[in-house]
Amino acid sequence: MSPAAAPPSPSSSLPPLAEVLRSMRVVAIPTRTRFRGVTVREAAIFDAPQGPSEFSPFTEYDDAEAAAWLAAALDYGWAEQPAVRLDRIEVNATVPAVAPDEVAEILARFPGCRTAKVKVAERGQELADDVARVRRVRELMGPAARVRVDANTGWSVAEAVTALTALAEFELEYAEQPCVSVPELAEVRDRLRTAGVPVRIAADESVRKASDPLAVARAGAADLLIIKAQPLGGVSRALDIVREANLPVVVSSALDTSVGIAMGAHLAAALPEGMLAGACGLGTVALLSDDVTDTPLVPVDGSVPVGRPTLSEASLARTAASPERTAWWAERVSRCHALLTTGAV
Structure with missing residues (x-):
C-alpha cells in the first residue's frame, strides 16, 4: 500500500479498543431499493469525542480491507479534521x-x-x-x-x-x-x-x-x-x-x-x-x-x-441491529483495531 493510503502506523495514536467499543452502536437499516445486492445496510456508529463517526465496510470485505475503513472512522471521531472551504x-x-x-x-x-x-x-x-x-x-x-x-x-x-x-x-x-x-x-x-x-x-x-x-x-x-x-x-x-x-x-x-x-x-x-x-x-x-x-x-x-x-437515541433504538449482529461487528472492530495497532496492514 502506498504511503498516501496506508492506515496509521503502530506509533500513531489510536483510541483504546475498549473506548471504541463503549462508544459503538450497530444499526441495520433496510434500503428502499435493492442496491448492489444490498437490502439491509449495517453500520457501526461511534459516539466519539469529535462527534459521531461511522465504520461501515460491506460485510463481505475481509479484515485487511476493512481496517482502512476503521482507520477513517477513528480519525474522524477522535482527531481534528482539515479545514473546509464550502458549507x-x-x-x-x-x-x-x-x-x-x-x-x-x-x-x-x-x-x-x-x-x-x-x-x-x-x-x-x-x-x-x-x-x-x-x-x-x-x-x-x-x-x-x-x-x-x-x-x-x-x-x-x-x-x-x-x-x-x-x-x-x-x-x-x-x-x-x-x-x-x-x-x-x-x-x-x-x-x-x-x-x-x-x-x-x-x-x-x-x-x-x-x-x-x-x-x-x-x-x-x-x-x-x-x-x-x-x-x-x-x-x-x-x-x-x-x-x-x-x-x-x-x-x-x-x-x-x-x-x-x-x-x-x-x-x-x-x-x-x-x-x-x-x-x-x-x-x-x-x-x-x-x-x-x-x-x-x-x-x-x-x-x-x-x-x-x-x-x-430514538433513531438508534429503532434501527438497532440484533444482539448477534452487534456481536459480529464488535468482533470485526476488534480484529481491525488489532491490525491497525500492530501495523499488520
Whole structure:
C-alpha cells in the first residue's frame, strides 16, 4: 500500500479498543431499493469525542480491507479534521439498476439534483436494460442535466467499448469503473478516443481497492477519480491522494448513514480549489428507509450541508441491529483495531 493510503502506523495514536467499543452502536437499516445486492445496510456508529463517526465496510470485505475503513472512522471521531472551504456540497441522484418505469420514483427522492449516476452492468441484466434505464433518466431530467453511468467493474474491455458506444447517445458525463484493472481502463479509454466516442473514464475501485491508489493516475488510465473517505483511511489520507494524483475528483459514498455522508461531505469541502469535478455521490441516504439522526443528510435543492449530524437515541433504538449482529461487528472492530495497532496492514 502506498504511503498516501496506508492506515496509521503502530506509533500513531489510536483510541483504546475498549473506548471504541463503549462508544459503538450497530444499526441495520433496510434500503428502499435493492442496491448492489444490498437490502439491509449495517453500520457501526461511534459516539466519539469529535462527534459521531461511522465504520461501515460491506460485510463481505475481509479484515485487511476493512481496517482502512476503521482507520477513517477513528480519525474522524477522535482527531481534528482539515479545514473546509464550502458549507454545502452539490450531489447527484443515484439510480440503482431498476426497470425504466421505476426511475421516476427514484429521482423524486433527490429533489433539485441536476446530475444523475445510473448503475449499469448489473449481473443478470443485458445492455438493452442499461440503455432503457439511461434513456429514461435522460428523458425525465432533460437535455441540460448531467448523466453518468457506473459499471462497478462489470464489463470486459470489449463489453465496455460496445456498451459505452451505445450509451454515448445520451451524452454521458463519464463512465465510472467500466472494467477491473488499470490496464483495462487505459485500453477502454484509448479505444473510445480512437473511435471518436466522447465518454470520459472515471476510476473508483482502481483507487480505493488498489495496493497503489496512484497507479491509475500514473498510467493515464482515467480522466478523473472517484474518491471515498472511508475506504481510503479518512479525510486527510484521501486529500493526500488527491494532491498526488493531480486529477479532478468526485467524492462519493458507499450507501452510508448520514454520519458517513458527513465524512464524505467534509472531504469534498476540504478539497483544494479547482479539484472538485462536479456533483458528488453523497445523496444516498435517500435510498435508505431510516437513519441514525432526526436531521438526515438528504438532498435539499440538490445539495447537502457540511457538518456532523446529531445522533438521535430514538433513531438508534429503532434501527438497532440484533444482539448477534452487534456481536459480529464488535468482533470485526476488534480484529481491525488489532491490525491497525500492530501495523499488520
